[in-house]
Amino acid sequence: MTGSRTRFTSIITAILFFSLVAFGARAQETGGEFLADLHDFRINNYLAVDAFYNFSASGDTDTLNRIVVAINKANDAMNSVISSTSGVLSSDQIEGLNQSFDKFKNLMRSNINEVRDRGYPDLRLMADMADQALTMNMTAAELYGVAQENSGAKADNRIESARSASVLMAQMMARYAARTHSSVSQTFQGATTEIPLDEQAEAFDNHLKNVNSGSPTGDLKATLSDVSSKWQFIRSSYVNYNDNNVSFIIDRYSKGIIDGLASAIELMSSNR
Numbered sequence: 001m002t003g004s005r006t007r008f009t010s011i012i013t014a015i016l017f018f019s020l021v022a023f024g025a026r027a028q029e030t031g032g033e034f035l036a037d038l039h040d041f042r043i044n045n046y047l048a049v050d051a052f053y054n055f056s057a058s059g060d061t062d063t064l065n066r067i068v069v070a071i072n073k074a075n076d077a078m079n080s081v082i083s084s085t086s087g088v089l090s091s092d093q094i095e096g097l098n099q100s101f102d103k104f105k106n107l108m109r110s111n112i113n114e115v116r117d118r119g120y121p122d123l124r125l126m127a128d129m130a131d132q133a134l135t136m137n138m139t140a141a142e143l144y145g146v147a148q149e150n151s152g153a154k155a156d157n158r159i160e161s162a163r164s165a166s167v168l169m170a171q172m173m174a175r176y177a178a179r180t181h182s183s184v185s186q187t188f189q190g191a192t193t194e195i196p197l198d199e200q201a202e203a204f205d206n207h208l209k210n211v212n213s214g215s216p217t218g219d220l221k222a223t224l225s226d227v228s229s230k231w232q233f234i235r236s237s238y239v240n241y242n243d244n245n246v247s248f249i250i251d252r253y254s255k256g257i258i259d260g261l262a263s264a265i266e267l268m269s270s271n272r
Contacts, residue, residue: 031088031151037080038147039163042140043258044074045104046170049133050251052111053177056121064112071105088150093143100136107132130178137171158211159268165207166261172200172238173254180247201238204231211264220267227260 048070055063078101082094107129114122148155175197195203208231212224234253237245 031086031147034081034084034086034088035144035147035151037077037084038140038144039167041074041077041081041101042137042144042167043170044070044077045101045133045137045140046167046174047255047258048074048108049130050170050174050177052108052129053174053181054251055112056115056126057181059115059119067108067112071108074101075105086151088147089143093146097136097139097143100132100139104129104132104136141167156268158214159265161207161210162261162265162268165204165211166258166265168200168204168207169254169257169261172197172204173251173258176238176241176247176250176254179241197241198239201235204238205235211261220264220271223260223264223267227257227264230257230260 048067051063051066051070055067078098081089082098084094107125111121111125111129114120114125148160175194208228212228216224230253234250237243237250
């Protein structure tokens with residue numbers, strides 16, 4: 001028991017010090033690199049929320065580790081955004097997003113401590129985190145659009161479709177976890193302000209169709225085929241989201257889709 005609590009403490013401590021990262025000098029970078037960092041930031045925050053809803057129900061250390069890994073990656077991406085030399089966003093825009101992220105991390109830490117200490121979440125505190133996650137991710141989405149316009153780089157439609165599909169899948173996965181594990185799921189889902197999961201599934205179909213355009217070959221074709229197979233396996237669960245489904249399978253396949261899309265983006269970027 002003592003070993004378990006020590007491990008929990010070390011993980012929580014890791015979250016406490018995520019923001020204490022020194023910035024080194026960076027060479028002049030492109031707007032495309034900035035967009036990639038901002039994309040990673042968006043994805044990993046949704047993954048952290050997804051992992052938390054699972055943790056709130058199980059309290060297990062492996063799931064807590066998933067939260068830590070996701071926030072750590074989001075923090076690394078945010079640090080890259082802050083130290084960027086691309087100039088596609090103003091310092092005020094970046095600082096506003098960073099402050100929103102700091103609030104999210106603090107609420108995440110408080111919610112983790114509640115589950116750890118009491119064995120179950122505080123619904124008000126979890127709702128506060130859900131609200132902050134929604135606000136932060138809406139801001140990040142808006143800034144991604146602004147950065148696209150200001151980057152001066154010609155956007156690759158397939159890469160942008162793959163990124164849109166990745167973010168949408170991460171959001172859907174987190175929302176599904178909220179529905180499965182939390183009585184405050186409507187707060188995270190934005191109630192009437194967000195598109196229902198079945199409609200988001202249809203939007204994902206369109207993004208995936210765009211990514212598959214242009215007759216991909218070789219490794220890219222194999223990667224996208226695997227993504228499509230995984231999606232077909234769980235699509236009905238998102239479309240019929242009120243049915244009873246095996247949530248851990250949906251979670252696992254959704255993460256597999258996100259990983260596959262990340263590989264596809266890397267392959268498409270290297271071939272440009």
